[in-house]
Amino acid sequence: MTDARYPQVRIVPERFLNPDTTxxxxxxIVAVKGVRRxxxxxxxxxxxxPYGPARGAMNPHTMRRTIRVGGEDVDLQVHVGYVLLExxxxxxxxxxxAACDEAFTEFGYSVKEGRFMKTEATLADxxxxxxxxxxxxxxxxxPRSRSGPVIIQGCK
Amino acid sequence: MAYKAQYGPGSSIVAENRRKYMNPGYKLEKIRDMSDEDIVLIMGHRAPGAAYPTAHPPLAEQQEPACSIRKLVVPTDGAKAGDRIRYIQFADSMFFAPSQPYLRSYLESYRYRGVDPGTLSGRQIVECRERDLEKYAKELVNTELFDSARCGIRGATVHGHSLRLAEDGMMFDMLQRCILDKKANMVKYVKNQIGEPLDKEVKAGKPMDDKWLKAHTTIFHSLGGVAYRDDQEYIDYVQRIHSLRTKYGFMPVE
Structure with missing residues (x-):
């Protein structure tokens, strides 16, 4: 659960992000001090x-690959549309x-403040x-997948 | 009766495009050249060159009951041969795709015979006899009704219509049936419409630029395009129909 005293922001780029841009x-972002999650x-x-006549067939996709963040491998499982930060x-x-200004050179973005992360454990959790x-x-x-969060150390 | 179909209201370029595409008298501009084999490969219903499987014997070989309607309505080639019913389905990005589901159904009903279009919020399917379908699909894909980046041929897992575009301008596709070859500036289909890998890439032409898309789109979009509210004639017409239908149901009287 999220402690209310930590502010959260959502980065909304105008385009879905390629793995390289992500x-x-x-x-x-991880180089900026003060990012919790x-x-x-x-x-x-x-x-x-997952469904349809080709159910079960391999689905090669160039947007799904492993990226390296802060010295750790992160397996992308989504085509990144939002980045939520605590x-x-x-x-x-x-x-x-400033990080967004440097990363997004081809298109715009917006940063919104609010509460975006899960605050209560659901039944599945x-x-x-x-x-x-x-x-x-x-x-x-x-919670339904076998993967867990990636813990990036050494930035604090 | 000297009645001339008007197809739709509106004074904007979007409304004009809608009228043009629906009008069977308007010759659609051809902008790419996909072959019969390419279309067959992408649809994935049969192997290219294979015979058309049939659902029933050809009409000429079966005993037709004496029926005045059957004499009146000339069967299409596919119906004559007893072809199976097969489909093609499209997803169109709301970011200035040339077509959108409702328009596709309207224009297919106006332009083609023996079709069963189905309209959904983010996709549109059309079913008909297989050899008729291939003929119609070729026109739907090779003309200005289709853009290789903003329109997709998707039999299943169609999500993408209302999502932001990828960085290279392609509409989101969970199965990535087509990829943009940046060097050649060419979209290539690597999977058929249900997501099975193709033995060879099928070239679907270059993605059109923003200027072309905005000149050919049939989607109102307040961000960067023509806003629906800016087309006063369209609004007036829709409000009039709404008012008459509300007051009088299916027998409107002014």
Missing amino acids: ERLLNL VLLNGPRLPATV LESSDVIPGIR YAKYGPDADKSMIGMAD
């Missing part, structure tokens, strides 16, 4: 066709804007993590 943006949102890119304080926002779940992990990964 990698460049995230590396600029990062969440990538967008339409999912499954490894196999910050230590509002003072970090100018640094985030409860089934996956149990009653004593680490609250900072809720909403960080799809």
